[in-house]
Amino acid sequence: MTDMESKALQAKEKAEVTSPAEQTRPGLVFTPAVDIFETDKEITLLADMPGVKAEDLNIDLNDNVLTLDGDVTAPENAAEVDVIREYRTGKYYRQFSLSQVIDQEKIKAEVKDGVLRLTLSKVKAATQRKIAVKSK
Amino acid sequence: MFLLRRPGDWPAWGWGNPFAELDRMRKQMDLLSSAFTRTSSEDIPAGVFPMINVTEDKNNYYVRAELPGLKADALDISVTSDNLTITGERKMALEGDKAQYHRKEREAGTFSRIISLPAAIDADKADAKSVDGVLTVTLPKAEAAKPKQIVVRSS
Numbered sequence: 001m002t003d004m005e006s007k008a009l010q011a012k013e014k015a016e017v018t019s020p021a022e023q024t025r026p027g028l029v030f031t032p033a034v035d036i037f038e039t040d041k042e043i044t045l046l047a048d049m050p051g052v053k054a055e056d057l058n059i060d061l062n063d064n065v066l067t068l069d070g071d072v073t074a075p076e077n078a079a080e081v082d083v084i085r086e087y088r089t090g091k092y093y094r095q096f097s098l099s100q101v102i103d104q105e106k107i108k109a110e111v112k113d114g115v116l117r118l119t120l121s122k123v124k125a126a127t128q129r130k131i132a133v134k135s136k
Numbered sequence: 137m138f139l140l141r142r143p144g145d146w147p148a149w150g151w152g153n154p155f156a157e158l159d160r161m162r163k164q165m166d167l168l169s170s171a172f173t174r175t176s177s178e179d180i181p182a183g184v185f186p187m188i189n190v191t192e193d194k195n196n197y198y199v200r201a202e203l204p205g206l207k208a209d210a211l212d213i214s215v216t217s218d219n220l221t222i223t224g225e226r227k228m229a230l231e232g233d234k235a236q237y238h239r240k241e242r243e244a245g246t247f248s249r250i251i252s253l254p255a256a257i258d259a260d261k262a263d264a265k266s267v268d269g270v271l272t273v274t275l276p277k278a279e280a281a282k283p284k285q286i287v288v289r290s291s
Contacts, residue, residue: 007245007246008185008245008246008247009185009186009226009243009244009245009246009247010185010243011183011184011185011186011187012185013187033241033242034239034241034242035237035239035240035241035242036237036238036239037231037235037236037237037238037240038235038236038238039231039232039234039235039236040234044231044235046242048204048205048242048269049204049269050202050203050204050268050269050270051202051268051269051270052268053268075200075270075272076189076191076198076200077193079193079194080191080192080193080198081191081192081193082189082190082191083190083191083192083197083254084188084189084190085189085190086187086188086189087187087188087189087202111268113204113205113206113207113266113268113269114202114203114204114205114268114269114270115204115205115269
């Protein structure tokens with residue numbers, strides 16, 4: 001990657017999920033910002049999900065569809081009254097379709113400071129076999 | 137035909153971003169259209185990172201901001217009797233030059249924001265904690281700012 005100078009971060013509104021399946025519990029659902037990059041051996045996904053603890057995060061892999069579902073409890077306690085509210089809180093949900101290249105048994109996930117790091121190992125390439133051609 | 141321009145239209149600052157003007161107009165249209173949909177109790181956000189929520193209860197103000205990926209020691213928080221300043225930098229680990237990106241939506245950079253508080257607070261007893269990327273600053277109200285009951289005498 002090229003050198004990145006420190007520039008000022010811009011305030012961005014959180015993107016609400018446009019057409020989710022209906023939620024069983026009421027509340028807002030947001031799309032987390034995600035970086036996906038790959039190296040030779042693995043594909044790594046980094047998702048910003050502030051307020052999500054490791055135990056509230058459900059990662060599901062079903063039929064090559066990876067689902068990230070992070071539950072967020074509202075941090076305010078009942079006695080608090082709003083003075084300024086610039087952002088809303090809600091759970092995070094996003095789905096990705098994975099290619100066949102992923103070894104679905106070896107997926108590592110860790111959450112630190114509200115950032116999920118998901119490492120998907122690529123399947124070892126099928127070994128090349130030389131096929132001898134016999135000529136009659 | 138194209139000579140009929142209002143003065144101030146021509147980009148006087150040179151060959152900068154030719155879309156800066158369009159961008160500015162789009163942002164103003166966004167603000168205008170969202171002014172119709174927002175209820176009157178919602179303010180237009182200050183537009184400075186990070187977005188904050190300020191709540192209060194009887195004794196404290198709570199200022200919360202979502203700062204994923206930032207540890208407590210990367211933040212610089214200072215408070216005066218009526219202002220709170222949050223400064224920091226989000227760094228992203230360089231993933232090595234072999235990494236090829238499919239998608240890059242997260243950003244790294246610096247930020248600094250001053251939040252002026254509705255009433256005086258006790259700066260000595262302020263407390264800040266960062267859990268799972270959510271920063272919560274607890275600011276106890278100064279004694280003078282707490283509501284005091286006034287007993288109504290009848291005589």
